[in-house]
Amino acid sequence: MKKKLLIIVTFAVVAVLLSLGYSFIVKPPKITPVSTSEFLGLVSEGFNTYKQYLNQYGDNIIPQEITVDVFSDEITIPAGEKKEFGFTVEYDGLYVLSCEQKGEDEGGYKDIEFSMQIDGEFPFDESRYLYFPKKWLVSKTRENDFMGNQLRPVLKELDEWYESEARSRASYVSDSIRFYLKAGAHTISLNPADYGLKLRNLVFISYEPPKPYTEPDVADYKMSAKPITIQAENALYRSSPSILEQIDRTSAATTPVCSGSDIYNTMGGSTWSERSSSVTWEFNVEQPGYYQLHMRALQDYGGGISSYRRIYIDDKIPFEEAQIITVPYSIKWQRVIAMAGDKPAWFYLDKGRHTITLECTLGEIEDLVEVTSNLLKDLNRVYRRIIMVITTNPDPYRDYDLTERIPEVFEEMTRIRKVLDTIAGYLIYKGGGSGSQTVLFERLGDQLKEFLKKPEKIQTELSYFQSNISAVGAWISERDSIPLELDWLEFVPVGASGSDIKVSAFTQIKHTVERVINSYTHDYNIFSTSKPFYNSVDVWVNTGRDQLQVINQLCNEFAAEHQIGVNLKLVEPGTVMMAVVAGTGPDVNIMGTVVEP
CATH class of the missing domain: 2.60.120 (Jelly Rolls)
Structure with a gap:
């Protein structure tokens, strides 16, 4: 009995040690936090x-x-x-x-x-x-x-x-x-x-840099104006034709409400994510004065990463703090207010027509992404130099004598490892501790440390090294994409409140019920041209709804030019073959498999 108890206790101790990541056996290397000023020293490194x-x-x-x-x-x-x-x-x-x-x-x-x-x-x-x-x-x-x-x-x-x-x-x-x-x-x-x-x-x-924000005294400022609401889908300009209006059926608070037929009621989303891409809206001010900028926004992309936008009023940045407006990650629609420090910013607007432009920017992580991008180039250069000697499929038992044949690579590894520690330290400094953000850089730094200590491990861990480099590339791509979806923008004057971003539970339930009913009465897989034509063709498509929207737009342009209607229908794979045999097939089938007619 005592022997069994001893075995159970031993296994329990081992399990605890394993769950703690061997913290009592092997002390993990400590990464020293790096301040912003120290980190910015890396940003200026590079050639021209x-x-x-x-x-x-x-x-x-x-x-x-x-x-x-x-x-x-x-x-x-x-x-x-x-x-x-x-x-x-x-x-x-x-x-x-x-x-x-x-x-x-x-x-x-x-x-x-x-x-x-x-x-x-x-x-x-x-x-x-x-x-x-x-x-x-x-x-x-x-x-x-x-x-x-x-x-x-x-x-x-x-x-x-x-x-x-x-x-x-x-x-x-x-x-x-x-x-x-x-x-x-x-x-x-x-x-x-x-x-x-x-x-x-x-x-x-x-070049005239924007001046720092000066908070006006609005305590005794009287305004009778109402909030100026701009529907985001009604943009004046955009910097790219790939920035598109979107359809949101999930919320009854999104205006205009969409529960049945397609209504484009938001702007952007994943189509508005490229650096420097921008959208411009026009609005009219009836009463001059001070206004706050509110937005109903959705940023549920990227798994916890914030989006950033720069504000232009009449093609000029109104003040320095308007260069970075942060939209935190959230799976729900949220109210975003343009801030100056920890307080909402006031914008002075004259009477008349104005424009507001929101531009994608990397904001607070701009320097971090640039340093990591340069690091990725260095890592790829090291990897290419290594495989020139040992190939992509090295012999794990051969001595390639790498320290003698490519000594400059080991010097580069030493430098890169210091950069990795600096990046990890900066992330710890910004995030308050080590976590998922730093694991990748710590892991890669440990691997380079092992390569420097035991060069013979390079050929046995080459594929793992390549995977870590690819992970750095994925990390950059994820942060270089800064999507944002907007329902509306609103300039709220002194003394007024912004529009609600939510509706009552009853309204939301009613909206959900309408969506369910419409899903049975409305066929979302059928598209047709905007007006009737004497001649028309039936086209079946086996693709995603996003691609179908693009094809439908092309069909409408074709119909307007040639006076031939196009009836599009989204079908499941394999449907065409059975329809042709039954004599009910379409005139045209596109994006099908090679075995289908």
């Missing part, structure tokens, strides 16, 4: 990066608005050709490159990318990948099909001249790119990559 450039010249602010004309005539630079222009600068300082462009067929849905040199040299690496953002707007009023479903509006590029400032996709800084120019004569060279560049009025405008 934009961040280095800003660190060197970022304080050269011109105290007055200066415009440096390069040319004013309309010009076209064919793809692959480089054109050079001369200009003269009177004051040293930072400038933003601006131009006027017009909607053209060339380039299609893409922003036209180009490289730029000043005085025959690239100012920084990111200047090889510049672009002028386009503006897209709804080309016509919304229409419904025969089923009462609202059709997604057709977008077109603004076909008049409009201003645009140069940006870079290669930079994690999401606002306009700034260039330092000394007084004197200079040259600028533009070289478009894939499509011709058509523009006019190319100028350098002195």
Whole structure:
């Protein structure tokens, strides 16, 4: 009996030790927290990066608005050709490159990318990948099909001249790119990559940073105005045609309410997640005064990661704090208020028409993502150098003598391991302790430490090393995607309250019941053109509903041009074969399997 009891106690002790992760047997390496100022030292590392450039010249602010004309005539630079222009600068300082462009067929849905040199040299690496953002707007009023479903509006590029400032996709800084120019004569060279560049009025405008927020005294401020509500789906412009209106049936508080036929009642979601992508709305102010900005927002993407937006009022950032508006992760719709520090911010609006623009930005994690992205490049370079010697399928029993053949790789591993510890330490500093955010970097750092101590382990753990590198890439991609879905934006004046973001339990239950009933009376798998035609074809599609929406939009454009109606139907795989045998098949079947007719 005593022997059995001893065995049970022994197993219990071992189980406890295992559950504690051997914390009493092997003490895990301690990662020292790293402050923000220490971490920012990593951001400036690299060769000729934009961040280095800003660190060197970022304080050269011109105290007055200066415009440096390069040319004013309309010009076209064919793809692959480089054109050079001369200009003269009177004051040293930072400038933003601006131009006027017009909607053209060339380039299609893409922003036209180009490289730029000043005085025959690239100012920084990111200047090889510049672009002028386009503006897209709804080309016509919304229409419904025969089923009462609202059709997604057709977008077109603004076909008049409009201003645009140069940006870079290669930079994690999401606002306009700034260039330092000394007084004197200079040259600028533009070289478009894939499509011709058509523009006019190319100028350098002195950069004016937004001023810090100053809280106004609104205690005795009297206003009789009502909140100004802007439906998010009614956008004026967007920077990309891929930013789309969405349908939300889940909440009765979403306006307009959608419980039956399709109604596009929100904007963005997963389609509005790319850095620097933006949406602009127009609104009218009847009474001048101070207003707070409220939004009904949903950010349930990314598993706990916040989204960030930058605010522009009439194309200008109103104050420094408006550069980062945080939308926390939540599986429910939430009210988001533009803050300045820990208090709601007040925006002064004159009477008349205004615009508000929300732009995707990485916000507080911008530097973290950039450092990790540079780290990923270094890790991939180390991996490629290793497999050049041992191949992707090394012999685990062979001595490759790596320390003698590629000693520089081990020096790089030592440096990378310090960077990994710094990133993990910074995450601990920001998060208050070690956790799921730091595990990846700690694990990879431990692996590199093992490689440095025992190089022969590289060939046995090569696939594990590759998996860890891939995990870093996935970590970056997850944080570089910053989606956000909006129901409405609202400017709330002094003394007023914002609109409710929730409805009563009874209203929500009623909405849910209506959805259930409509699911039996409304066939969501059938789409048709917006108006009847004498001739029409039946098309069956075996794909997802998102792809079907795109196909339906193309069919509506086809029907309007050729006067032939298209009746789309979403079907299950294998349905077509049985329908053809029964003589009830469609005229056209697309996206089916190769064995189907």
